[in-house]
Amino acid sequence: MKKLLLLPLVAFLSMAYAADSRIEVHGTSTLHDWMMASEEATVEIQRDADKITKLIVKLPIESLKSGDGSLDDNAYDTIYDAGIAKGESIIFTLQSHNDDGTFNGTFSIADKKQAVHITPANVTSNEINGTLVTQMTAFGLKPPTFLFGVMTTGDEIEIKYSVNR
Secondary structure: OHHHHHHHHHHHHHOEEOOOOEEEEEEOEOOOOEEEEEOOOEEEEEEEOOEEEEEEEEEEHHHOEOOOHHHHHHHHHHHHHOOOOOOOEEEEEEEEEOOOOOEEEEEEEOOEEEEEEEOOOEEOOOEEEEEEEEEHHHHOOOOOEEOOOOEEEOOEEEEEEEEEO
């Protein structure tokens, strides 16, 4: 009986949450702008007063959806062609929460990593949101082309995030 009572407490204290988090990836192509989104991020967060001491956001790649199956397939093929296996996740790991409110951290997809400096637009006790601009090539991804190279995708992507605990 004691073990049954401890399980919910242990789960609560681990502070891993998926509720109400949303990640969007926005990009461009010669045909149209595009967006893929997911609400399946898991978030581990710990605080010490006004500072975040631990933040890990994990997003399964296949949870990103655009509403257009062929666009999704092209995006996944681009990722798999870069040597990233199915089932991998995009992970943000906080390295430091600076006195000026900025974050230093690392984005990783499998063995491909990029150090980032982020200025969140909003940090509250329950939510962190903002935007990060980066490039696909920073992760070893070749921007996709289609229709025999007539249509191309821009290298720059904008990641809009709202992570909640």
